Amino acid sequence: MRLEEALRHYFHYDYFRQGQKEIISDVLRGEDVLGVLPTGSGKSICYQLPAKLLDGITIVVSPLISLMIDQVKELKAASFKEVIALNSFLPFPEQQRALNNLHTYRLIFVSPEWLQKKAHQYYLKQLPIKLFVVDEAHCISQWGHEFRPDYQRLAEVIETLNHPPVLALSATATPDVQADIIESLHKPKMKKHIYPMDRKNIAFCIEEVENDQEKLKQITEITTSYVVPSLIYFTSRQTAEETALSLAAKHPKRNIAYYHGGMEASERLRIQQQFMNNQIDIICCTSAFGMGINKPDIRLVIHYHLPLQIESYIQEVGRAGRDGKPSVGVILYQKGDFRLSASMVKNELPAMEDIDRLVATVLNEQQHPMELPPPDQLHMFFDMNEGAARFIQRQLQKHGLVRDNEWMIDETKWKQVRSKVMNYLEERKRYKNSKLYELYEWVQTKECLRKTLYQPFQDDFEEPSGQCCSNCGFDWRKWDPVSPLHTRETSYPGDWRKKLQKILHLKEA
CATH class of the missing domain: 3.40.50.300 (P-loop containing nucleotide triphosphate hydrolases)
Structure with missing residues (x-):
């Protein structure tokens, strides 16, 4: 069946929008693909159609429960019944029933946090996974370093699932963000399909x-x-x-x-x-x-x-x-x-003194492990911003001082990695402040707002269809x-x- 025929048969669309066919063709050839398409351009069809055509299961990492639920609802209304969203809204007996019957689905939506649980990975490893999709892939770069560090651990899951082809999709990814996505997923040979993201209407x-x-x-x-x-x-x-x-x-x-x-x-x-x-x-x-x-x-x-x-x-x-x-x-x-805004950026990251104080507290309390909170509850016990706490958790995890949500800190190793953590912290502060400054430069420009808004993403843009x-x-x-x-x-x-x-x-x- 030709791709146009499959599109018409399964989704009742007469033609592909810009970029869809090129991305889908590479996905069906088993390539790793990064697709950047404008908002509202139909990115989801880039994995929904392959999910129908591939002989196996497609996993879609989605950032929001509400988004998953909406997508499942729309797909079922369009007669795509073999689809499920696994999240905290599912009652435990229903989730367990779904886990035992995952082989009956073709498209499974999950969050990056859900994927990190070893029990869930056990069930997924039994499946013929033919495509691993990261929807809204800019979240890897935008959220993964602080707010949701499990986005930075997706490469570990891909390895656990025996390296299925990967499709990363986004509507907003500068060349720097594209590079960050590719590096984080450990997919240096990813084929890139990058299309202009300006919205002329x-x-x-x-x-x-x-x-x-x-x-x-x-x-x-x-x-x-x-x-x-x-x-x-x-x-x-x-x-x-x-x-x-x-x-x-x-x-x-x-x-x-x-x-x-x-x-x-x-x-x-x-x-x-x-x-x-x-x-x-x-x-x-x-x-x-x-x-x-x-x-x-x-x-x-x-x-x-x-x-x-x-x-x-x-x-x-x-x-x-x-x-x-x-x-x-x-x-x-x-x-x-x-x-x-500057205050918000500052609060999103911890001070190095906060990290030192936390490490010292953990080292002291390790003699009384019953009183020590697990790493994923840092913000509740150490009175800090949740994003800052998750940044610390991810850094300690990356350097082997947290494993499987358990503390593995020892004083000697902390002395060895402290400078690396500090350098990375300073790098993130500089990056976030530069992004904020870039935004305020745009807000105050006297040049065309449309042209200067999209300049970091593309070389030119279409003339507006109206004002x-x-x-x-x-x-x-x-x-x-x-x-x-x-x-x-x-x-x-x-x-x-x-x-x-x-x-x-x-x-x-």
């Missing part, structure tokens, strides 16, 4: 404001002008909640919610599903929301706070206009935001609300009578 607008009150005023004005599916990004959970409540009071007829990592997983999943089903109109969220969200009609992405690097901004604004229709990204910033950016004359206040961004009739859970009338073509009484 998104107009960019940056506005400097005096204070938070002006930010709220601007957001209220924008969301009043455009009644469209919208995301508003924050770095502060508290500010996300407060803004959602304030907007709800100002827009009583619109459904507005907040979403962040401090909420219960079930509550986050509920909000995401309601947004996907048009039951929620605006979400005030942190970076915890949006990765892999396949909602095509998001028209507006506002940034109340800036992310910490350009890659994150491209990912977040790229959630707008996945249907190709004109959409808008608005950034509101004040000069104090830079200090807030370009605020540096090229774009102003959302003067934008025609009919074209290209228009007000839509929003359906809410309470409008069931109107929904029914519309479905049955009935006139209102």
Whole structure:
């Protein structure tokens, strides 16, 4: 069966989008592949179609439970039944039943943390795994060094599973990030398929404001002008909640919610599903929301706070206009935001004094192991940021001072590796600060925002299909609300009578 025929037969698409066929062809030949495609370009088909065609099982490493659940739901709705997501949402008896029947699936979604458990690896080793996929592969570089160190250990899992072909997919990977992905996965001969990531249907607008009150005023004005599916990004959970409540009071007829990592997983999943089903109109969220969200009609992405690097901004604004229709990204910033971001970067990494203090505590407490917390609970017992604690855990693990979540520290070995840890810590600080500086250089540029945004990723970009950016004359206040961004009739859970009338073509009484 030709690839086009297989695509039509299994997924009912008439043609491949840019890059899909080239990536799939190499995957089916057993090559290791790195694919970089723009947001919303259909990266998932690059492993979904091979999963149907390969004589065996495809493992997909996915960063978020909500993303896995969404993908499984969509695939089952498309009659791809041999698919499962293994995560903490599965009750233990159901997960055990699934583990005993893994051979009946063709596509298995897991997190990098799930993969590290030896018991889980035992089950996977019994399977004919024909493809190992790292979805959102930039997480290896973006999260793997600090926040989620198990991303940096995927090469160990690939080796345990007898080196199946590897496919790494991302929408935002500079040449440096591409190199980091390839090095981390230990795949130096990876074939690269890198495509331009600019989105010509998104107009960019940056506005400097005096204070938070002006930010709220601007957001209220924008969301009043455009009644469209919208995301508003924050770095502060508290500010996300407060803004959602304030907007709800100002827009009583619109459904507005907040979403962040401090909420219960079930509550986050509920909000995401309601947004996907048009039951929620605006979400005030942190970076915890949006990765892999396949909602095509998001028209507006506002940034109340800036992310910490350009890659994150491209990912977040790229959630707008996945249907190709004109959409808008608005950034509101004040000069104090830079200090807030710099403080966040500083807190993401520990000080060397913190690492020395922790090692000394562990060395002292090893004589009383019952009182010593396991390495994965560092942040709970040593009063430090979770990302900083995970950075320390990963460094000790890398140098053999932590193994299988047990302390293996001895004073002599620590003296031998301390300088390596310190040098790496300083290197990461320099890197993160350089990424932050790069972002602020872009925010304050007087040149075309589109051109300078995508410059680190590609040599040129397509002309915008509509408006370009605020540096090229774009102003959302003067934008025609009919074209290209228009007000839509929003359906809410309470409008069931109107929904029914519309479905049955009935006139209102």
